[in-house]
Amino acid sequence: MPRTCVDLPVSVDREAPVALTVQLGDRLRTAMRDGTLKSGERLPSTRALARQLSISRTVVTEAYQQLYAEGWLDGRHGSGTYVADLVIHTPATARSGSAVPGSRGALAGGGHGYGDGSAPAGGPAVPLPAGGRGHGEQMIDLRPGRPWVRDYDRAAWRRAWRKAADLPPGDRPDPHGVPRLREALAEHLRRTRTIAVGPEDIMVTRSTGNGLDLVAATLLRPGDRAGVEDPGYRVARNVFAARGAEIVPCPVDEDGVVVDGLPDDLRVLYTTPAHQYPLGGRMPISRRERLLAWARRTGAIIVEDDYDAEFRYDVAPLPALHGLDPDRVVLLGTLSKSLAPDIGVGWLVAAPELLAAIVRTRQNLSDRTSGPAQQAVAVMMEQGDLDRHLRRMRLEYARRRAAVVDVLGPMVTGDTAGLHVMVELPGEIIPSILEEARERGVLLDSTSTRHHHGEVRRHGLVIGYGSASLAEIRRGAAVVAELIGPRLADESRVAF
Numbered sequence: 001m002p003r004t005c006v007d008l009p010v011s012v013d014r015e016a017p018v019a020l021t022v023q024l025g026d027r028l029r030t031a032m033r034d035g036t037l038k039s040g041e042r043l044p045s046t047r048a049l050a051r052q053l054s055i056s057r058t059v060v061t062e063a064y065q066q067l068y069a070e071g072w073l074d075g076r077h078g079s080g081t082y083v084a085d086l087v088i089h090t091p092a093t094a095r096s097g098s099a100v101p102g103s104r105g106a107l108a109g110g111g112h113g114y115g116d117g118s119a120p121a122g123g124p125a126v127p128l129p130a131g132g133r134g135h136g137e138q139m140i141d142l143r144p145g146r147p148w149v150r151d152y153d154r155a156a157w158r159r160a161w162r163k164a165a166d167l168p169p170g171d172r173p174d175p176h177g178v179p180r181l182r183e184a185l186a187e188h189l190r191r192t193r194t195i196a197v198g199p200e201d202i203m204v205t206r207s208t209g210n211g212l213d214l215v216a217a218t219l220l221r222p223g224d225r226a227g228v229e230d231p232g233y234r235v236a237r238n239v240f241a242a243r244g245a246e247i248v249p250c251p252v253d254e255d256g257v258v259v260d261g262l263p264d265d266l267r268v269l270y271t272t273p274a275h276q277y278p279l280g281g282r283m284p285i286s287r288r289e290r291l292l293a294w295a296r297r298t299g300a301i302i303v304e305d306d307y308d309a310e311f312r313y314d315v316a317p318l319p320a321l322h323g324l325d326p327d328r329v330v331l332l333g334t335l336s337k338s339l340a341p342d343i344g345v346g347w348l349v350a351a352p353e354l355l356a357a358i359v360r361t362r363q364n365l366s367d368r369t370s371g372p373a374q375q376a377v378a379v380m381m382e383q384g385d386l387d388r389h390l391r392r393m394r395l396e397y398a399r400r401r402a403a404v405v406d407v408l409g410p411m412v413t414g415d416t417a418g419l420h421v422m423v424e425l426p427g428e429i430i431p432s433i434l435e436e437a438r439e440r441g442v443l444l445d446s447t448s449t450r451h452h453h454g455e456v457r458r459h460g461l462v463i464g465y466g467s468a469s470l471a472e473i474r475r476g477a478a479v480v481a482e483l484i485g486p487r488l489a490d491e492s493r494v495a496f
């Protein structure tokens with residue numbers, strides 16, 4: 001029987017400006033890191049710990065849920081909460097967690113805040129392709145990677161651009177980006193991604209793709225080997241290949257990229273630890289630690305694509321990998337999911353020397369982000385408009401995801417997060433499902449068509465719920481269920 005830690009050596013400070021849930025989570029993480037709490041040890045029940053600390057049981061439950069989601073805890077021994085199997089290494093440079101000055105932590109300011117509950121309205125976005133269905137009918141677009149862009153606060157949008165327009169355009173743009181926006185981004189990242197960054201650690205990009213390209217142009221020479229997740233994001237592969245790298249597909253499973261078996265000679269490795277694209281898993285802390293140990297040993301730079309980390313619906317967004325080892329990890333963020341791809345603003349966070357090299361690359365390529373767009377985004381962030389939008393969209397996307405799960409049930413895999421889910425299926429039935437769905441007015445995507453870079457390993461539909469309305473999603477998911485049902489019955493002999 002595992003030992004139960006009856007009296008946990010943790011305390012919380014009611015006077016501190018940090019939420020009790022965040023404090024408790026930080027204390028427990030520290031206890032697990034320094035070995036006070038050991039792998040396999042059983043934690044006290046939420047009731048017992050709440051009594052010990054004289055706090056509400058909800059606080060303890062939320063802290064446990066967050067640590068469970070991050071992979072620190074598990075419940076595999078039956079009932080109860082246990083410390084997971086952890087391989088811990090804390091580099092001297094780590095700047096994550098409670099060390100963040102002024103951090104309100106992951107659960108504060110937007111973690112579970114699902115806003116005012118109003119649902120976006122709007123109709124179908126995609127006109128019929130030539131040769132499609134009957135006149136007047138619309139396609140339901142369930143392809144991944146598209147956010148809902150029809151429900152931002154127009155007054156806030158106009159105000160931001162009016163303020164941006166009051167400023168004259170610059171004649172010598174700062175290659176790091178507008179300082180005011182970098183300040184706002186640093187605060188946003190400290191608060192929502194639990195990393196201790198200042199404006200000097202950030203470069204404003206136009207997109208994830210732009211950030212990837214600048215990293216590739218800085219680090220990769222023709223013939224260098226670049227790892228990409230397989231299945232994974234096509235753009236990462238395209239960008240590295242366009243810079244002359246040899247692409248090395250790296251298998252992923254439910255916990256993200258598989259560390260065992262990663263080659264020792266990768267110059268860079270692209271990964272999506274918060275929400276693997278497209279399978280949808282999150283990388284638990286033990287794998288994060290092993291991934292970083294691999295990178296330190298081999299000298300590889302990890303490129304962390306944090307594309308939809310703002311959208312988690314069960315727990316607060318997981319801390320970024322970058323926070324665990326800022327020297328090894330370049331973090332890429334984007335407004336493409338949280339606002340719209342068209343705004344053309346993203347960010348890159350890297351250690352000082354590497355950032356300076358990336359900035360030099362940018363200058364050599366005369367690459368920049370629009371100053372007025374940066375000013376407008378800075379206004380939206382300073383006024384709290386972006387946070388409000390995120391809170392509203394979290395609620396909306398959570399409802400849409402629930403609608404997909406409601407119709408497709410246990411077939412759906414992937415974390416309760418982001419803007420897409422996976423439905424794993426035998427590979428041979430996928431092409432006909434895509435084709436018939438299209439004939440019935442539903443656009444779908446699959447791992448087999450777009451996401452594999454090497455030997456095909458996982459098959460499935462990738463269903464995006466970002467750009468269709470709730471009603472369309474229900475209709476589209478029903479079509480998918482109708483198409484899958486009989487095929488699965490026919491294929492019941494096929495093991496997958």
Ligand SMILES: Cc1ncc(COP(=O)(O)O)c(C=O)c1O
Binds near residue numbers: 206209233333335
């Ligand atoms: C995995 C992944 N990363 C990043 C992005 C956003 O990229 P960008 O910022 O270049 O628009 C997407 C959009 O679909 C994506 O799927």
